[in-house]
Amino acid sequence: MSPAPLFKRVLLKASGEALMGEQGFGIDVAVVDRIAGDIAEVRAMGIEVGVVVGGGNIFRGVAVASKGGDRVTGDHMGMLATVINALALATSLRKLGIDTEVLSAISMPEICQSFSQRAALHHLEKGRVVIFAGGTGNPFFTTDSAAALRAAEMGAEAILKGTQVDGIYSADPKKFPDATRFENITHDEVLNKGLAVMDVAAVALARENSIPIVVFSIHEKGAFAKIMVGEGRATIVRD
Numbered sequence: 746m747s748p749a750p751l752f753k754r755v756l757l758k759a760s761g762e763a764l765m766g767e768q769g770f771g772i773d774v775a776v777v778d779r780i781a782g783d784i785a786e787v788r789a790m791g792i793e794v795g796v797v798v799g800g801g802n803i804f805r806g807v808a809v810a811s812k813g814g815d816r817v818t819g820d821h822m823g824m825l826a827t828v829i830n831a832l833a834l835a836t837s838l839r840k841l842g843i844d845t846e847v848l849s850a851i852s853m854p855e856i857c858q859s860f861s862q863r864a865a866l867h868h869l870e871k872g873r874v875v876i877f878a879g880g881t882g883n884p885f886f887t888t889d890s891a892a893a894l895r896a897a898e899m900g901a902e903a904i905l906k907g908t909q910v911d912g913i914y915s916a917d918p919k920k921f922p923d924a925t926r927f928e929n930i931t932h933d934e935v936l937n938k939g940l941a942v943m944d945v946a947a948v949a950l951a952r953e954n955s956i957p958i959v960v961f962s963i964h965e966k967g968a969f970a971k972i973m974v975g976e977g978r979a980t981i982v983r984d
């Protein structure tokens with residue numbers, strides 16, 4: 746018999762970078778299909794899943810600001826990029842027969858539903874995967890902050906932060922091979938040590954709402970489901 750899931754409702758944060766695979770830009774459909782498969786596996790365990798997608802594979806607001814443009818407009822472009830990614834992930838999930846709803850923080854009713862907490866809870870209770878697009882809907886924020894915000898709003902028991910590596914290290918393990926890996930760490934330690942896990946606002950919001958952050962490799966097929974039963978490699982951030 747397979748072990749019982751530890752969670753009833755979780756929020757997955759998938760960065761835009763995760764969706765572009767080996768490409769330098771955009772969406773690699775095969776990679777998005779694989780991530781959708783991992784989400785489907787977790788849904789099949791009876792766990793309710795919300796997903797916040799990033800947009801960095803398409804656009805980041807700072808790119809405009811760094812060339813002398815208006816940051817707010819750049820951030821609007823970044824938020825629109827997250828909608829493109831959300832639609833791509835929804836398409837992959839629906840191909841697998843997973844009932845999926847995209848809720849956007851920026852209203853675009855011809856394309857997807859607008860975000861409200863009530864709508865999100867309704868769809869989750871119906872067993873649908875809910876993809877939160879448009880970040881927080883505000884410039885100067887990131888989709889990491891959107892992940893912490895939506896996790897709090899949906900009453901998620903954990904934020905699953907899918908990254909390029911299998912947890913939190915004292916330094917980037919790709920650049921510093923002798924960096925140490927943390928198994929467990931507190932929100933305060935992450936903030937005090939300035940560890941690059943999620944941005945400060947996101948970690949602070951998760952801390953205030955006592956939401957654990959589980960950092961794992963989004964590239965490891967099946968890792969999401971393993972973590973749901975307390976297996977697999979990950980760093981757990983909790984107080």
Ligand code: UDP
Pocket residue numbers: 759760761762798799800801802804805806807819820821822823824826827879880881882883884885886887888889890891
């Ligand atoms: N963004 C924003 N407000 C938000 C979330 C995102 O303005 O609440 C913009 C911002 O320009 C950001 C871009 O959208 O650079 C893409 O989001 P993010 O960088 O968080 O994506 P990721 O790094 O996860 O791919």
